[in-house]
Amino acid sequence: MTTQQNSLEYARECDRTDPLRGYRDRFYIPPAPSGDDSIYLCGNSLGLQPKATREALEQELADWRNLGVEGHLQAKNPWLPYHEFLTEKYAKIMGAKPHEVVAMNTLTVNLHLMMVSFYRPTAKRFKIIIEGNAFPSDQYAVKSQLEFHGFKPEEGLIELFPPLGEDTLRTEDILETIEREGAETALILIGGVNYYTGQFYDLKAITEAGHRQGCVVGFDLAHAAGNVPLRLHEWGVDFACWCSYKYLNSGPGSVAGCFVHERHAETERPRFAGWWGHDKESRFKMGPDFHPIPGAEGWQLSNPPILSLAAVKASLEMFDEVGMEALRAKSLKLTEFLYSLLEGEEGFKVLTPREPENRGCQFSLVVFEGGKRVFEALTEAGVICDWREPDCIRIAPVPLYNSFEDVYRFAQIFKSEVAKCRHLESKL
Numbered sequence: 009m010t011t012q013q014n015s016l017e018y019a020r021e022c023d024r025t026d027p028l029r030g031y032r033d034r035f036y037i038p039p040a041p042s043g044d045d046s047i048y049l050c051g052n053s054l055g056l057q058p059k060a061t062r063e064a065l066e067q068e069l070a071d072w073r074n075l076g077v078e079g080h081l082q083a084k085n086p087w088l089p090y091h092e093f094l095t096e097k098y099a100k101i102m103g104a105k106p107h108e109v110v111a112m113n114t115l116t117v118n119l120h121l122m123m124v125s126f127y128r129p130t131a132k133r134f135k136i137i138i139e140g141n142a143f144p145s146d147q148y149a150v151k152s153q154l155e156f157h158g159f160k161p162e163e164g165l166i167e168l169f170p171p172l173g174e175d176t177l178r179t180e181d182i183l184e185t186i187e188r189e190g191a192e193t194a195l196i197l198i199g200g201v202n203y204y205t206g207q208f209y210d211l212k213a214i215t216e217a218g219h220r221q222g223c224v225v226g227f228d229l230a231h232a233a234g235n236v237p238l239r240l241h242e243w244g245v246d247f248a249c250w251c252s253y254k255y256l257n258s259g260p261g262s263v264a265g266c267f268v269h270e271r272h273a274e275t276e277r278p279r280f281a282g283w284w285g286h287d288k289e290s291r292f293k294m295g296p297d298f299h300p301i302p303g304a305e306g307w308q309l310s311n312p313p314i315l316s317l318a319a320v321k322a323s324l325e326m327f328d329e330v331g332m333e334a335l336r337a338k339s340l341k342l343t344e345f346l347y348s349l350l351e352g353e354e355g356f357k358v359l360t361p362r363e364p365e366n367r368g369c370q371f372s373l374v375v376f377e378g379g380k381r382v383f384e385a386l387t388e389a390g391v392i393c394d395w396r397e398p399d400c401i402r403i404a405p406v407p408l409y410n411s412f413e414d415v416y417r418f419a420q421i422f423k424s425e426v427a428k429c430r431h432l433e434s435k436l
């Protein structure tokens with residue numbers, strides 16, 4: 009006998025047979041007001057704490073306590089090359105070669121560092137193409153770069169918007185804009201997965217279209233890293249930046265990551281330099297001339313915060329063990345289940361594209377009536393998700409630690425609250 013597809017039994021059955029089921033226990037799930045585990049669907053904003061993080065941090069605290077400065081070379085995980093312990097793991101997640109990735113700084117800082125090198129406008133070619141309503145930090149970064157080079161954002165910024173009446177961008181429109189504006193465009197900088205709608209763009213097609221027009225193509229992968237499969241090297245992306253505290257579960261404000269394609273490894277492009285980007289052999293000769301390490305590491309500025317990198321390391325070890333393929337497989341199954349639970353219901357719409365290749369695990373739900381009330385009711389019921397004015401609830405069932413039962417329970421509460429609000433509105 010098969011259990012009914014949309015039932016709690018079905019969800020539990022999926023959890024029982026889930027090859028990744030053991031991973032949930034390797035995270036701390038914040039408690040709900042009831043004292044039970046909350047239904048945590050906010051991994052798109054801040055990923056949960058792996059239990060392994062504490063031990064990783066304690067290792068570094070102990071080595072600092074016991075070794076002092078000697079820890080740079082003698083710590084169990086020596087601090088001098090510490091960021092290198094993350095390289096291979098990041099390379100796999102990003103679809104990159106090891107020398108194309110580096111853990112450093114924070115996301116917006118890296119966006120600026122990359123633009124210093126890769127946004128080199130001329131009088132004829134100075135525009136930047138971004139998504140309309142991009143994440144505010146990206147908008148500020150891009151506008152300030154335009155202004156820094158003496159251009160007005162009104163002249164230099166080209167924003168991509170969906171067709172009237174639609175919620176997400178059409179790939180053909182993006183490509184058409186690139187073709188039309190390409191000759192005057194210096195840089196295309198788009199989020200890999202849009203933070204608001206959850207749309208996963210066709211990064212390969214965008215990169216190819218940009219390169220045909222002679223533009224540099226970079227991506228902000230804040231919502232893509234650890235969420236969707238990436239092949240940055242193969243797609244030929246020039247550079248990319250991401251943070252580690254969303255799907256990568258490395259703790260609030262933790263060290264970010266950066267990708268620079270190997271064709272730029274020995275670039276003559278200008279950059280802002282610091283000693284950690286200097287050739288490793290001669291770094292401690294303390295000479296006055298900067299010789300960059302070939303590859304992404306050459307953009308490092310400072311010796312990195314080891315306590316933060318330790319948290320990244322603990323988390324990436326888990327990603328390495330699971331692999332993005334298994335994560336994506338579960339992610340697709342979880343989100344399909346959520347779709348099937350929400351389909352045919354009224355009072356809200358899903359902004360996120362239906363097709364799996366156009367989304368990761370985030371769902372953006374626009375509630376037509378009383379969205380804020382629905383959100384508050386969800387919170388009271390122990391669901392942790394997020395609210396974006398004026399009407400959007402974002403949730404992300406994360407394959408590492410969310411269960412099919414989480415998804416089922418969310419959908420039940422959500423549907424019943426939406427129905428209550430519609431009932432109230434119809435009475436008013």
Ligand SMILES: *Cc1c(COP(=O)(O)O)cnc(C)c1O
Nearest residue numbers: 114115116143145203228230251
């Ligand atoms: C989360 C996020 C940021 C945050 O930037 P920080 O520099 O890490 O504070 C920036 N851009 C996008 C697209 C994001 O999703």
